[in-house]
Amino acid sequence: MSNEKKPLANEEETAADIEETPTGKQSDENAEKTTVSLKEESEGAENSQEDEINEEGKDEVSMLKDELEAEQNKYLRLLADYDNFKRRTQKDREISAKFRSQSLLTDLLPVLDNFERALAVEAKSEDAVSIMKGVEMVQKSLLEAVKREGLEEIKAVGEPFDPNFHQAVMQEKDEDAEPGTVLQELQKGYTLKGRVLRPAMVKVNE
Missing domain, CATH: 2.30.22.10 (Head domain of nucleotide exchange factor GrpE)
Structure with a gap:
């Protein structure tokens, strides 16, 4: 007589199926993919932000160059006017003395x-x-x-x-x-x- 219970065949198969199911691996892979995706998105956002900053910096430098050139031209015009004024004044003094x-x-x-x-x-x-x-x-x-x-x-x-x-x-x-x-x-x-x-x-x- 034997009273020992034998595991059911379907229970053994179920356990084997559980052990062989790639659910855990898939979760890890999905998490890794999500992390990589978030990292790529973060890097993309940082690169986009850097590009915007670089463009703003270039615009600001260009604007400063234009302002500097305008100020230099204004200075040169004032210098030329002053030189002309000095020459006229000197000539007037010479004529007055003469x-x-x-x-x-x-x-x-x-x-x-x-x-x-x-x-x-x-x-x-x-x-x-x-x-x-x-x-x-x-x-x-x-x-x-x-x-x-x-x-x-x-x-x-x-x-x-x-x-x-x-x-x-x-x-x-x-x-x-x-x-x-x-x-x-x-x-x-x-x-x-x-x-x-x-x-x-x-x-x-x-």
Whole structure:
């Protein structure tokens, strides 16, 4: 007689099936795949974020370069304007120094005319002759002073008429002179270092 229980065939098969079922392996594989996928997604997100940061950095650098170039151009324009201003100022100072006495000499021209008229009067007495000599000495001193400042008489009689230096107020026909030649000086003209202060008033041959 035997009372021992024998395991059922289906129970043994079930146990064997459980042992051989790859459920545990599949779970591990799925977990590993999920981890890899999450890691790849994380790396992709990081790379995307880095790309965005790099693009933003490039845009910012480009913008700063443009601003720097604009500021440099502005500086160069200001520097050029300043150089031009210095040159103009220097030139104005030189001109002012060169013609510093122009206003005074212009005011003295009528005085020189009066000396010319005074000396043109004929002295008939000894006293008048003495006075004329004194006037002539004063005129000579004055002419020397104004010449040192650069005042010069404009040549007129016998010269070809030049509208830059002569003012024609009369015309006359003279067969002995060339047409357009100055025949007579009615009022002296003067220049200051090449600049005309007053043109000579003249009579011109037709």
